[in-house]
Amino acid sequence: MKEPETALLILDKPLVDHKLEMRLPEGVYLNEIVKTLKIKPGLSFVLLVNGQVSDGNYYVKHGDIINCIPQIVGGLY
Amino acid sequence: MEKNNKQFQVLMEQDFLDGKTAFTGKILRVNLTTEEIWVDEQPESFYQKWIGGRGLILYYLMKETAPKIDPLGPENLLIFAPGLLTGTILPGTGRHAVGAKSPLTGALASSEAGGWWGAEVKKAGFDAVVIQGKASRPVYLWIKDGSVEIREAEHLWGKTTGDCQEALHTELGDSKVRIAQIGPAGENEVLYASIMHDINRAAGRSGLGAVMGSKNLKAVAVRGTMKVGLADQALVKMTAKWITSNYKDMMGWAISYGTSGSVKFNHDSGATGIRNYQDAVLDGIENIDAATIFPLLIKDRDTCNRCPVRCKLVVGHDGEITIEEKYGGPEYESIGGLGALCGITDPVIVAKANELCAAYGLDTISTGGTIAFTMNCVQEGLLDGFDFLPTFDDGDALLKSIQLIADRSGIGDWMAEGSYRMAERIGNAAVPFLAVSRKQEFPLHDPRLKNAMGMGYALSATGADHMHNLNDTFATFDGGDVCARLRELGFETPLELWGISDKKIDAFVYETAFKNFLDSAVICHFYPYEYHHMVDALNGAGGWNLDRDDINQIGDRIITLARLYLLREGFTLADDTLSARAYYRLSEGPIAGKSLTPPELADALQRYFKRMNWTETGVPSPEVLTELGLEDFIPSAS
Numbered sequence A: 001m002k003e004p005e006t007a008l009l010i011l012d013k014p015l016v017d018h019k020l021e022m023r024l025p026e027g028v029y030l031n032e033i034v035k036t037l038k039i040k041p042g043l044s045f046v047l048l049v050n051g052q053v054s055d056g057n058y059y060v061k062h063g064d065i066i067n068c069i070p071q072i073v074g075g076l077y
Numbered sequence B: 001m002e003k004n005n006k007q008f009q010v011l012m013e014q015d016f017l018d019g020k021t022a023f024t025g026k027i028l029r030v031n032l033t034t035e036e037i038w039v040d041e042q043p044e045s046f047y048q049k050w051i052g053g054r055g056l057i058l059y060y061l062m063k064e065t066a067p068k069i070d071p072l073g074p075e076n077l078l079i080f081a082p083g084l085l086t087g088t089i090l091p092g093t094g095r096h097a098v099g100a101k102s103p104l105t106g107a108l109a110s111s112e113a114g115g116w117w118g119a120e121v122k123k124a125g126f127d128a129v130v131i132q133g134k135a136s137r138p139v140y141l142w143i144k145d146g147s148v149e150i151r152e153a154e155h156l157w158g159k160t161t162g163d164c165q166e167a168l169h170t171e172l173g174d175s176k177v178r179i180a181q182i183g184p185a186g187e188n189e190v191l192y193a194s195i196m197h198d199i200n201r202a203a204g205r206s207g208l209g210a211v212m213g214s215k216n217l218k219a220v221a222v223r224g225t226m227k228v229g230l231a232d233q234a235l236v237k238m239t240a241k242w243i244t245s246n247y248k249d250m251m252g253w254a255i256s257y258g259t260s261g262s263v264k265f266n267h268d269s270g271a272t273g274i275r276n277y278q279d280a281v282l283d284g285i286e287n288i289d290a291a292t293i294f295p296l297l298i299k300d301r302d303t304c305n306r307c308p309v310r311c312k313l314v315v316g317h318d319g320e321i322t323i324e325e326k327y328g329g330p331e332y333e334s335i336g337g338l339g340a341l342c343g344i345t346d347p348v349i350v351a352k353a354n355e356l357c358a359a360y361g362l363d364t365i366s367t368g369g370t371i372a373f374t375m376n377c378v379q380e381g382l383l384d385g386f387d388f389l390p391t392f393d394d395g396d397a398l399l400k401s402i403q404l405i406a407d408r409s410g411i412g413d414w415m416a417e418g419s420y421r422m423a424e425r426i427g428n429a430a431v432p433f434l435a436v437s438r439k440q441e442f443p444l445h446d447p448r449l450k451n452a453m454g455m456g457y458a459l460s461a462t463g464a465d466h467m468h469n470l471n472d473t474f475a476t477f478d479g480g481d482v483c484a485r486l487r488e489l490g491f492e493t494p495l496e497l498w499g500i501s502d503k504k505i506d507a508f509v510y511e512t513a514f515k516n517f518l519d520s521a522v523i524c525h526f527y528p529y530e531y532h533h534m535v536d537a538l539n540g541a542g543g544w545n546l547d548r549d550d551i552n553q554i555g556d557r558i559i560t561l562a563r564l565y566l567l568r569e570g571f572t573l574a575d576d577t578l579s580a581r582a583y584y585r586l587s588e589g590p591i592a593g594k595s596l597t598p599p600e601l602a603d604a605l606q607r608y609f610k611r612m613n614w615t616e617t618g619v620p621s622p623e624v625l626t627e628l629g630l631e632d633f634i635p636s637a638s
C-alpha cells in the first residue's frame, strides 16, 4: 500500500516540555495547524518551512520539514 | 531651594519615604562647574504626567537645554532617572534610565540599566539626579541617605570599571555602595561609551559614557537605607503575587538560559546579522549559544533588585584567556554583535570581548556593529594606511579592536566615532555597508525579517533601538506577551509577519506607547505584564486612579515629546531612514529575498504619521499637543 504523503512538524523546548514531531498530511493549511499547537504560555515563535521563514500562509507539501523556532526577548543590560 | 557648595544635606525621614507614595518629590541637582548642589521639589502632578525614567529625562532636556547644544559641552544635562516603580516591592522594577543629548546621534540618548543602582538612589531619598556643567578636574559624586558630596577623583581616572569600583568600596568603607561609572572609553569620549552600574549593567546605548566623561565625572556612588513608599500596598502586592505565581512558567526561558538561549534560535530564524549582514548562515553558531556556553563558562547566575528570575549570566575562564566573573556575562545582543556580526564563533573570545566592553565601558551593540562594519570595509579593500586592521572571523583582531577603540588609538580612533562617521571619512564606497539609523548601529534584530521593528529604528528619537519598539516575530502567532497585550486592546488575531499593514501600524502605536511607559516606570521588559497589571501597580505606587487609556496616553506623550525634541534639534523626515544594509537582500537562508524597500518604508511612515495625527513631514499637530498636555512645548511660530 502506498505511504500517505506527509510533512514533518517539529516542536522543541522551550515551546513545549519535550520534543514533539508531528506528521501532517499534504495539503493542510499551515496557519490552521499552528492554531492547534499547545505552546507554553508567554512564548512565541517563527515558522520555518524547509529552512525559510514562513508567515504560515502555506499549504503543506509532501516532504516538507516545518520547524517552530522560539522567539526570546532580545537583550537588556 | 537654597543652593549649597560641594556638600549638601536634605533631611530625609523614613516616614516621609515609607508609606505615602513611591516618589519623594525631590530631584537632586548638581552643577559641576559651580559645584552647587540643590533639590528641585516637584509636585505630584509632575509624576502623574511624566512618571520618571524616559519621561522625566525628556522633560528636563526640553525645559532646560537650548536647541543644538554640543552634546559634549557643559550645557548638556546628564540625567539619572529611576522610575516611579523602581525600588518598590514589585518584581522587575530594579531598573533605571539614564539620558542626555547623544553625542553619537545628536538626538536623544535614553538607555536603561538593571541591577541595584536605581533602587539605591530611591532609597537614598531622590527620584532622579540631574547633572549639568563640567568639573575642572575629575570628580565623583557620593550620595548617602539624603547627603550629597562632590569628591576628588584624580586617583580613579584611567581605571577600568572593576578597579574603580574596588577603590571606591575601599575608600567609602562599604562594599554595599552601588556605583554608576565610566571606564577609559567614557573618559576618552568614545561616542558609544556606556555608563556601567555595578560594573556589569550598562546604560549602554547612544554614548552616555562620553557625556559623563566630558563632564569630568568618573562615578556616582550611592548608598540608600530607607524604604520606597507605596500609596496602596495591597494593589501593588496583587500584581506582585500574580507574577510570583506565574513567572516560573512564563519566564522559564529567562530562568534557564537568560537571553543567551536565543542565539541559535535567532540565527536560525534570520534575526541575527551575520558578517555585517552579508551572510545567511554562520557555521559554528551553536558554539556561542547557551548550550555550549553554559557547561564551558557559566559559574553563577545574577539578578536585579527584587527579581526572582535571575536571568543574568556570570561567566569565568582560566587559561590562556582569562575572564573575570565580576564582569557578569554576555546577553544575546552582545553575543550577536561581538560574535555573529563579526563572524566569531569562539565562546571564550566572545565572552572576553564582552568583559573588555564592561571593563572599558563600551556599548556592546555599537562596538560590535562598528567593528563588523570596519571588517566589511577591509574585506572590500576600502581601508589602508593603518598598522592594524581587523578582518572577519579573527577573534584576536576583535579583542585588539576593542582595546584600540577604548584608547582611541590607530584605527580605533576612527572606530571610536561609530560606523556612520567612519563611512563619511572613507567615502561613498563604504555607504552600502552601513547598518544604522540616526547614526546608531542596528541591534541584533534584523529589519529584513522584522519590518515594523525596522520602521521603529527609523522613527526612534534615540536611533536604532529594539527595546521601545514592536517586535514583529513576537506578535505573529498567538502566545507571547505582545499578543496578550494586543488582545487586551481588542486585536482579535495576531499580526501578519511580513510588511507593515495598517493593523501593524496600529499595534506599533500601542506597543511603543506601552514600552515607553515601561521605560518611564522603569520596568524590565522581560516581565510579561499586561495593561491591567501596570494599571494596578501605577495606582498603588502613586495613589491614583489611572486606567489603561492613561497608560497609553503617557506613552504617546513621551513619544510625541521625543519627536518634538528631534525636530528642535534639526532632524527632519529625511532623517527617518534605514541605511543600506536593511535593504540588502540575501540569496539564501531563512530570509532569502526578503526586505522592505525604501518606498515601502516611506509609505509606512506616512500611515504612521496619519495614525498619530502628525503632518506629512512628521510634525505633531497643535491639537495632539494640547490633547497630550504638551501645550508648554508647542514650538513658537517665529
Ligand code: SF4
Binding pocket: A076, B092, B093, B094, B114, B115, B254, B302, B303, B304, B307, B308, B309, B310, B311, B312, B524, B525, B526, B527
Ligand atoms: S529578568 Fe533579568 S533583566 Fe529583568 S529584572 Fe530580572 S534579572 Fe534583571
